[in-house]
């Protein structure tokens with residue numbers, strides 16, 4: 001039916017993730033929402049390896065690795081990378097070895113950041129973890145490691161930060177198709193689809209999926225937590241165009257189709273902000289749901305900030321919950337207390 005159905009996928013999700021209305025948050029904090037009706041796409045709710053948005057990309061990446069006869073999955077990230085942890089779990093499930101090239105990009109030196117959270121799980125899933133020195137180029141290190149392994153007769157498969165290759169982005173094009181279906185079933189249309197932007201593949205895939213379906217890619221609004229705004233915009237545009245090329249080569253994106261907001265990044269990637277902590281507590285205390293301190297907490301803070309002006313009054317807005325809860329255990333100092 002759609003071009004996506006013709007592309008090989010190694011299944012890691014159980015099926016469609018639910019969309020839920022955040023009615024308790026609306027009742028408790030309606031003033032903060034400016035009258036918006038708020039829904040969550042529960043992409044934190046997946047059975048494998050603690051779940052999260054990278055599993056959708058890994059479905060396509062692992063199928064590609066298997067089709068190429070590869071036996072070792074190599075990828076990159078920061079020390080507390082959710083992508084690295086989900087790659088380790090997914091590779092275990094697919095029967096591939098996994099090597100993680102982890103960059104020391106966040107200046108946090110406590111034991112929790114350097115040993116707990118995602119890092120603890122990387123070890124449990126049996127991945128080989130390479131902790132790179134400050135300033136190292138993780139993708140170059142991954143490629144060098146791949147050459148070493150190839151010289152030993154192994155078949156490595158390399159993908160960079162966040163699994164955000166054009167093929168990996170298709171995981172979120174598939175998510176966009178799910179959202180369109182869920183809108184139809186519920187008889188509603190989201191004014192905005194809000195998500196965090198790290199390596200840009202999630203936003204790019206959602207936008208490409210909407211565009212391929214003839215829907216409006218500008219409904220997606222992301223908050224960059226990693227690159228500065230201009231870089232995040234350029235990378236999201238590049239990846240969305242490349243993903244759309246795989247799905248519907250006759251279509252293209254307009255100049256205003258990719259919307260990224262730079263207001264929530266704070267000092268740096270992985271540096272907590274007060275708005276992130278407030279947003280995380282608000283959702284935890286009204287709905288019992290967990291955001292993460294690096295990505296979705298900052299994006300949800302951005303959603304709240306936009307909503308309060310009233311621009312989404314009586315409109316339905318969808319927040320894509322992308323997982324990352326193991327990261328909470330790497331930030332006890334920022335999150336404990338009140």
Ligand SMILES: *Cc1c(COP(=O)(O)O)cnc(C)c1O
Pocket residue numbers: 052053082083162164196197198199200201202203292295296322323324
């Ligand atoms: C990686 C990640 C994101 C961002 O996805 P990208 O495709 O890298 O932009 C958002 N939330 C969480 C929890 C993540 O781990």
